[in-house]
């Protein structure tokens with residue numbers, strides 16, 4: 001053996017990997033617990049992004065247009081329309097009715113907009129929001145037909161010809177009655193109905209607030225929304241109720257406000273328990289290595305270096321356990337998404353940085369507690385006692 | 393040959409007292425001697441006479457209650473951690489038990505604490521001389537008792553120490569195997585210093601000098 005090979009052999013003898021790979025049965029519980037917990041954390045944390053992912057898709061149409069209704073008055077009278085048209089950033093506005101369609105989410109439900117539009121503006125509208133008809137047809141004028149986003153249709157388990165609305169099911173938050181006549185595809189989750197139908201006098205939908213769909217000039221959506229929020233009527237009262245993307249997003253964020261805190265708390269609690277278990281298992285596993293370390297101390301190995309070796313071993317187990325747990329968790333989330341969520345129209349981001357960051361506390365804390373426990377054990381170790389077998 | 397510069401180990405009136413709760417035990421009591429290069433020194437005494445205690449003093453694993461131990465002319469520091477590097481560099485150890493790491497091969501057990509690049513070549517040579525050449529890649533559990541003690545001999549010599557301290561290295565072996573181990577040890581340490589501690593005087597027939605220990609004190613043999 002040459003000098004380099006000697007160095008390698010000497011290093012290998014004390015390398016953490018040599019111990020880990022040659023003592024699989026002692027390492028497996030340590031590795032397994034950390035991999036399992038990491039995997040479970042990924043499986044628990046990742047699906048919580050389905051709230052945001054689905055809600056985000058429901059908000060997307062409102063990044064393209066803004067919906068306005070009178071705040072105090074029953075109708076858009078001439079004064080209110082004049083205030084609207086004084087908006088320098090407005091490109092166009094369309095009379096509409098705004099309803100909401102319930103869509104099941106991973107927990108509870110969300111709402112996608114259903115907008116009743118006059119037939120003549122419909123095609124231009126679909127183009128603006130980048131939706132295309134993929135099945136069935138668009139509603140005829142005066143007909144109760146509605147087209148919904150394919151994900152909403154899938155999530156609600158509907159097929160063409162199905163009827164929905166409060167008149168069909170009293171628990172349905174969509175007022176009136178509609179028949180599904182077609183499905184839309186695209187990034188924005190929304191549906192379209194016919195304005196003439198929704199605006200019939202004496203029909204229940206006529207009681208709904210009147211709306212205007214406002215399109216801003218290119219790049220001026222924020223300025224236009226600001227104008228609408230600030231607009232006042234004659235008596236100085238603010239004129240409109242404005243539903244824009246900021247408004248809806250704010251409500252979603254308010255609903256999810258405590259989620260990161262709760263996830264952090266859960267993860268941290270789990271990580272602490274795991275870390276304590278790991279420290280305990282490390283101590284137990286160390287019992288059979290008392291001779292090994294007693295001898296190394298006796299023949300002159302520096303205590304600091306031996307602590308380093310034990311810490312490196314704890315870290316190697318924790319890091320590999322974490323990586324394997326992440327991989328398994330990702331695989332699990334992907335399967336969950338494919339088999340369960342996607343068919344229900346629930347959006348999920350499989351690759352989410354949060355479980356990665358949160359679950360990192362498992363290997364970090366485990367390495368720390370494991371290394372600290374072993375370091376204390378080693379610091380108190382008397383090599384003479386090991387050699388003399390007087391107990392340690 | 394025993395020029396003053398060649399003194400490897402010196403015990404100067406060393407005493408070791410244990411505080412055993414109620415009473416104080418004086419395990420080593422005013423021991424002085426020197427061990428020069430090329431010398432095989434034997435230390436005999438009945439069980440409990442303080443042989444191991446003296447050995448731990450000489451190794452720097454216990455600080456003396458009084459007196460001084462000098463290794464290669466330098467006083468050993470009081471803390472075992474402070475003397476660790478000197479121990480690793482200059483001293484080889486053999487104990488009653490071989491203390492081999494079970495998951496490492498004989499070669500890895502020996503190389504694990506070497507500090508120089510020639511160690512492996514030296515190890516191959518040594519292994520051939522003590523009949524362990526074909527056992528270098530074995531794990532300890534596949535070896536006999538005598539082979540295990542020879543494996544720990546390889547570890548003790550792998551770093552080419554100036555001095556070998558052996559505490560009852562033959563106590564777990566039968567008479568013939570024990571003798572063989574001592575002979576190997578002697579042959580491999582001709583140019584070094586060797587101290588063998590034993591309760592069995594028959595193991596020390598080749599020794600240059602034999603010290604007798606009784607109740608912690610050296611007595612004339």
Ligand SMILES: Nc1ncnc2c1ncn2[C@@H]1O[C@H](COP(=O)(O)OP(=O)(O)O)[C@@H](O)[C@H]1O
Pocket residue numbers: 410411412417418419437438439440441442443444445446
């Ligand atoms: N850690 C200790 N605490 C108290 N007494 C000890 C301790 N170690 C050894 N002794 C005592 O010191 C004496 C010498 O022990 P030891 O050096 O082991 O002798 P030997 O190796 O010759 O059998 C014995 O009386 C023993 O009981």
Ligand SMILES: [Mg+2]
Pocket residue numbers: 443444445560
């Ligand atoms: Mg003894």
